[in-house]
Amino acid sequence: MPKPDPSLVDGLFQLSFVLLARLSRIAAEHDLSVVQVRLLGILRDREPGMLELARHLELEKSSLSGLVDRAEKRGLVERIPSPSDRRAATIRVTAQGRKLSRVIAEAVTAEVDALVHVLPEADRKRLAVLVERVCASSATLGAASRTR
Amino acid sequence: MPKPDPSLVDGLFQLSFVLLARLSRIAAEHDLSVVQVRLLGILRDREPGMLELARHLELEKSSLSGLVDRAEKRGLVERIPSPSDRRAATIRVTAQGRKLSRVIAEAVTAEVDALVHVLPEADRKRLAVLVERVCASSATLGAASRTR
DNA sequence: TATTGTTATACTCTATAACTATA
DNA sequence: TATAGTTATAGAGTATAACAATA
Numbered sequence: 001m002p003k004p005d006p007s008l009v010d011g012l013f014q015l016s017f018v019l020l021a022r023l024s025r026i027a028a029e030h031d032l033s034v035v036q037v038r039l040l041g042i043l044r045d046r047e048p049g050m051l052e053l054a055r056h057l058e059l060e061k062s063s064l065s066g067l068v069d070r071a072e073k074r075g076l077v078e079r080i081p082s083p084s085d086r087r088a089a090t091i092r093v094t095a096q097g098r099k100l101s102r103v104i105a106e107a108v109t110a111e112v113d114a115l116v117h118v119l120p121e122a123d124r125k126r127l128a129v130l131v132e133r134v135c136a137s138s139a140t141l142g143a144a145s146r147t148r
Numbered sequence: 149m150p151k152p153d154p155s156l157v158d159g160l161f162q163l164s165f166v167l168l169a170r171l172s173r174i175a176a177e178h179d180l181s182v183v184q185v186r187l188l189g190i191l192r193d194r195e196p197g198m199l200e201l202a203r204h205l206e207l208e209k210s211s212l213s214g215l216v217d218r219a220e221k222r223g224l225v226e227r228i229p230s231p232s233d234r235r236a237a238t239i240r241v242t243a244q245g246r247k248l249s250r251v252i253a254e255a256v257t258a259e260v261d262a263l264v265h266v267l268p269e270a271d272r273k274r275l276a277v278l279v280e281r282v283c284a285s286s287a288t289l290g291a292a293s294r295t296r
Numbered sequence: 297t298a299t300t301g302t303t304a305t306a307c308t309c310t311a312t313a314a315c316t317a318t319a
Numbered sequence: 320t321a322t323a324g325t326t327a328t329a330g331a332g333t334a335t336a337a338c339a340a341t342a
Contacts, residue, residue, distance in 0.1 A: 008264055008279070011279040011280050013260075016163070016167045018286045019160060020164055023161070033332080050300070051301080062333085062336090065301070082300095086340080087342075088299090112160065113157055115285050116157070118285035123281075127275070127279075127282075130274065131163050133271075135162050135166060136266070137264075138263055140266075141262060141263060183309070184308095207309090207311090213324070213325055214310085215309075215310095218309095233318075235318045236323055237323085298342080301338100301340090305336090311328100311329090314326080316326095318321100319320100319323095
């Protein structure tokens, strides 16, 4: 009977809320939302179109228009018209956006890193491996992504 | 030099987004938002006033009025006037709210449990312990909570 | 016809500031 | 005066549906 105690699941969600709250607070200190931070993060090594971006963020394309509008208005991203398809554009992070993204990432990493440093080196390594495996299983087991 | 590779932090955030996306999808299937689910969760074993509820959710009290309004309109919670203080009220989850909360919690737990079952029993136990410790360190190191 | 993206509309969520009523 | 809570207002984020322009 796979009727396991939910303490692991509860713990994982508790940790998720802690991490997200911290990300949210740090982002807000720079007048950004979590979604905007994610947007900039995705653009770090990609120059996707609106549809691809929507897929990455799991949002409707119409939701992206406003999201990108606001980011563009702040000079964080640019719409680059596609030369081959006059309907399409790709979204590119600006130097300013990249910088802001980096500042936030560093602050968040420093803070969360301090958190995980209650664990000794060996345990941190082990935790990283375990978390990595669960993430991989999520990609395989889909559901959230498989739905579309 | 504490300049650690950020792979653990990245992994933790990646996992957080996966979990939140799943919670969000399952909640949406029941026409609830993540915040509403958290609200019901907090009320599972408490009957707090608006201010206490705001503190738990890390929201302004004014944000709670609407939140509770919408939950009350759907019959998920009730405002119980305090007999001793005519300004105050406590928020109580209804039987319907409790039931909905349970249904969602079970669906989420089942799904995430399936995810963590890529790990063998021993690793799941270990993961639970490590996650628990990091959560505890968050409570100690504050920052998110210490700010207020 | 199909695809890329935007616009119109409506709702939830959130904060700040001002307010009401009670303590 | 101080506290519990609401209201007014504004803005971000999101979805659905309809639309425009291009393929």
